[in-house]
Amino acid sequence: QVQLVQSGAEVKKPGASVMVSCKASGYTFTNYYINWVRQAPGQGLEWMGIVNPSGGSTIYAQDFQGRVAMTRDTSTSTVFMELSRLRSEDTAIYFCARARLLFDSSGLGSTVFDFWGQGTMVTVSS
Amino acid sequence: DIQMTQSPLSLSASVGDRVTITCRASQTISRNLNWYRQKPGKAPELLIYAASSLQSGVPSRFSGSGSGTDFTLTISSLQPEDFATYYCQRSNNAPLTFGAGTKVAIK
Numbered sequence: 001q002v003q004l005v006q007s008g009a010e011v012k013k014p015g016a017s018v019m020v021s022c023k024a025s026g027y028t029f030t031n032y033y034i035n036w037v038r039q040a041p042g043q044g045l046e047w048m049g050i051v052n053p054s055g056g057s058t059i060y061a062q063d064f065q066g067r068v069a070m071t072r073d074t075s076t077s078t079v080f081m082e083l084s085r086l087r088s089e090d091t092a093i094y095f096c097a098r099a100r101l102l103f104d105s106s107g108l109g110s111t112v113f114d115f116w117g118q119g120t121m122v123t124v125s126s
Numbered sequence: 127d128i129q130m131t132q133s134p135l136s137l138s139a140s141v142g143d144r145v146t147i148t149c150r151a152s153q154t155i156s157r158n159l160n161w162y163r164q165k166p167g168k169a170p171e172l173l174i175y176a177a178s179s180l181q182s183g184v185p186s187r188f189s190g191s192g193s194g195t196d197f198t199l200t201i202s203s204l205q206p207e208d209f210a211t212y213y214c215q216r217s218n219n220a221p222l223t224f225g226a227g228t229k230v231a232i233k
Contacts, residue, residue: 043225046215050220059220095169104176110217112160116169
């Protein structure tokens with residue numbers, strides 16, 4: 001069965017960096033893109049970016065450009081998300097999510113997030 | 127970037143009620159729109175893709191409609207497990223933006 005297992009909770013000081021991992025199993029790792037989505041306490045979902053586990057290419061949301069890096073290790077089927085220059089507003093649960101393409105009856109393809117990690121709480125506090 | 131605006135941001139309803147949530151895109155996105163349900167403390171789960179296609183295993187009380195800029199998610203008869211937060215999401219090109227969410231609470 002498909003599983004995405006994330007690393008444990010982190011507590012960081014402002015200005016530091018954090019790296020969260022997402023280990024995939026139950027499918028061919030390089031066949032599906034992985035997204036990162038975060039959720040601040042009591043807030044909505046914020047898409048951060050996407051990484052192609054096959055070639056390593058990435059697309060980042062504008063709000064995180066220059067501060068985020070998404071990488072992968074194909075030997076361990078793991079994707080990493082590193083966020084630098086942390087501030088208190090980065091306190092959130094960080095999710096990885098597998099993306100796949102679903103087609104409707106008319107042939108329209110949609111990118112959907114079909115499997116999610118359990119989430120990693122990152123707390124930024126002095 | 128295209129913005130996704132949901133309304134209402136919260137509502138109260140009873141078991142058995144019909145509930146409708148709206149999502150509006152700031153530019154046309156054809157039918158490239160997903161809906162997710164997020165229960166407290168859990169990751170979101172996909173309900174609807176391509177605006178109106180029901181994800182496998184999702185109960186038929188959920189339905190979606192719309193195209194262009196205006197979309198709706200309808201729950202025909204609210205069940206206890208449906209008290210949750212619902213998000214729309216653009217599904218064709220990055221950024222894969224989510225709406226702000228609609229919290230459905232028990233009346």
